[in-house]
Amino acid sequence: MCGIIGILGKHDVAADLVDSLKRLEYRGYDSAGIATLDNGVLERRRAAGKLRNLENVLREQPLPGASGIGHTRWATHGKPTEDNAHPHATDRVALVHNGIIENFRELRAELADEGVRFESETDTEVVVRLVSRELERGHPPVRAVANVLPRLRGAFALGFLFAGEDDLLIGARHGAPLALGFGDGEMFLGSDALALAPFTDDLLYLDEGDYAVITRAGAEIYDAAGFQVARQRQRLAPGAFVADKGNYRHFMVKEIWEQPEVVGRTVAHYLDASANRFQFPELGAIDFANLQRLTICACGTAYLAGYVARYWFERLARLPVDIDVASEFRYREAPMTPGGLALFISQSGETADTLASLRYARSQGQSILSVVNVTTSTIARESDAVAPTFAGPEIGVASTKAFTCQLSVLLSLAVYAGRQRGVLSEAEEARIADLMMGLPGQFSEALKLEHDIEQMSRDLSRARDVLYLGRGPAFPLALEGALKLKEISYIHAEGYAAGELKHGPIALVDEDMPVIVIAPRDELMDKTVSNIQEVAARGGRIILIGDGDAVRQTGLDNVAALTMPDIDPVVAPIVYAAPIQLLAYHVAVFMGKDVDQPRNLAKSVTVE
Structure with a gap:
């Protein structure tokens, strides 16, 4: 959830720490802080709220020092106050932490019995107090950390800075990502490559249970058993992680408008356009031909991408699918037949519940396939095969381009599976390939509706409750539309299968209830139009997202319509994501909400 940065530099590092925290602010934005060593003495500055508050503090109270750590927080234990902000510190050690220490209460009680007084409500402070106690007992920093790590339960990434140790950082990870960056006489520590991109493209990711002893000359890596180990370094493409809003007001709308490009890039990776065939060399030994059942597991928007994919796999590949949210799964x-395939979807590749579900599926004899945007992530590294999306960095907390890239990969995969299983003809594969090659153009046409969407959003922004309806693959899109509206505007919204309207939700419909109906041109459109008539008969305010046929068939004058281009129903769920994203975005903008950083949410959910 939180963002970590550490630098052993050649000059004062405070400005660089803050710059990196700006790149990590999508991971947490309740409070922020940095600590540096100035002539061997630990000094820190912290502030509650957004990062700009920390910048204001640093303007008034500059912080010198060529060694430092920084943190941007998403609160788990304790309110977002300055006292609870990281780094936490004693006069001997400062610490930044991403994750949760599950046994912090018993550790805190142990320390309290020894007379330790705590300054915060956080779980993190027990770690800095434990390490400080080890230092007081005469242990050097590396041994002090090594003694404490086995006592911690939970998911965490830690970065330590020690008084009097200008050339030392220690990083440790268990269940949360942590990367090292190698420079020329400098070293860097960060939650992900995005934080380290301004400084280096030479990275190393710690494995589960590792801790790293970092000096300006390099790093020594130790595994959970304390043995020194070698981990592979990798070089990333220059500029691959640059994040800039450009001329857009928010990252979210920029990322919505990037979808024609990134979806096209994703489709191009899996489609041999010359042969109109889908290819997945990444799958290795995974074979759909004799597979009896597929299990899909994910969280949030990624789960809804999997929900759409369930329709594709069952229709195009005739493959039964189980799907569950990872936090429940x-x-x-769940009993799983050995030899089955489990598919996990995650933008970050670090989602805690999804990773735990992956490990359960592994223990049940499943092959593991992941669809992720970060191929160096933990989920990717623990999978038998990885089908990457190519969305690029997604900074807005509410997922947009990552969702449609996930859908693009999943549809490609379903078609590939259908051909492997002998249930999808070569002609149908070629037809869908043509449709998918046309997705960038279809997206561009759909995005032209933004002006109309903006006008509709004014009225919608005054609603207290909103209902989304859809049938078939449009049902999970209705769920996604409701989720997006809730996430960034804080308006209560629910998504329903349109056929369930008469089984309860219709009781909510009155003249104050906006009902957004997603109705692509498919075999269910007539039934969806009937549901629209039912809403209209009860005075509901209808917003219809559909093509010209759907609009004409309603026969109603009081329907606010967003007329989509003619889109084949196979690929419609991908393109129809655009208007529901823009609708949520503009409603939130009219309401003056913080679109990129909605309250209480973080981009990468790396704790349970």
Whole structure:
């Protein structure tokens, strides 16, 4: 959830720490802070709220020092106050932490019994107090950390800075990502490559349970058992992680408008355009031909991408699919037939519940396939095969281009599976290939509706409750539309299968209730139009997202319509994502909400 940065530099590092925190602010924005060593003495500055508050503090109270750590927080334990902000510190050690220490209460009680007084409500402070106690007992910094790490339960990434140790950082990870960056006489520590991109493209990711002893000359890596190990360094393409809003007001709308490009890039990776065939060399030994069942597991918007994919796999590949949210699946102890395939979807590749579910599926004899945007992530590294999306960095907390890139990969995969299983003809594969090659153009046409969407959003922004309806693959899109509206505008919204309207939700419909109906041209459109008539008969305010046929068939004058281009129903769920994203975005803008950083949410959910 939180963002970590550490630098052993050649000059004062405060400005560089803050710059990196800006790149990590999508991971947390309740508070922020940095600590540096000035003539061997630890000094820190912290501030509650957005990062600009920390910048204001630093303007008034500059912080010198060529060694430092920084943190941007998403609160788990304790309110977002300055006292709870990181780094936490004693006069001997400062610490930044991403994750949760599950056994912090018993550790805190142990320290309290020894007379330790705590300055914060956080779970993190127990770690800095434990390490400080080890230092007081005469242990050097590396041994002090090594003694404490086995006592911690939970998911965490840690960065330590020590008084009097100008050439030392220690980083440790267990269940949360942590990367090292190698420079020329400098070293860097960060939550992800995005934080380190301004300084280096030479990276190393710590494995589960590792801790790293970092000096300006390099790093020594130790595994959980304390043995020194070698981890592979990798070089990333220059500029691959640059994040800039450009001429857009928010990252979210920029990323919505990037979808024609990134979806096209993703499709191009999996489609041999010369042969109109889908190809997945990444799958290796994974074979759909004799597969009896597919299990899909994810969280949030990624789960809804999997929900859409369920329709594709069952229709195009005739493959039965189980799908579950990872936070439930990991505890159900679901029986799984050995030799099956489990598919996990995650933008970051670090989602804690999804990773735990992956490990459960592995223990049940499943092959593991992941669809991720970060191929160096933990989920990717623990998978048998990875089908990457090519969305690029997604900074807005509410997922947009990552969602449609996930859908593009999943549809490609379903078609590929259908051909492997002998249930999809070569002609149908070629037809869908043509449709997918046309997706960038279809997206561009759909995005031209933004002006109309903006006008509709004024009225919608005054609603207290909103209902989304859809049938078939448009049902999970209705769920996604409701989720987007809730996430960034804080308006209560619910998505329903349109056929369930009469089984309860219709009781909510009155003249104050906006009902957004997603109605692509498919075999279910007539039934969806009937549901629209039912809403209209009860005075509901209808917003219809559909092509010209759907608009004409309603026969109603009081329907606010967003007329989509003619889109084949196979690929419609991908393109129809654009208007529901823009609708949520403009409603939130009219309401004056913080679109890129909605309250209480973080981009990468790396804790349970």
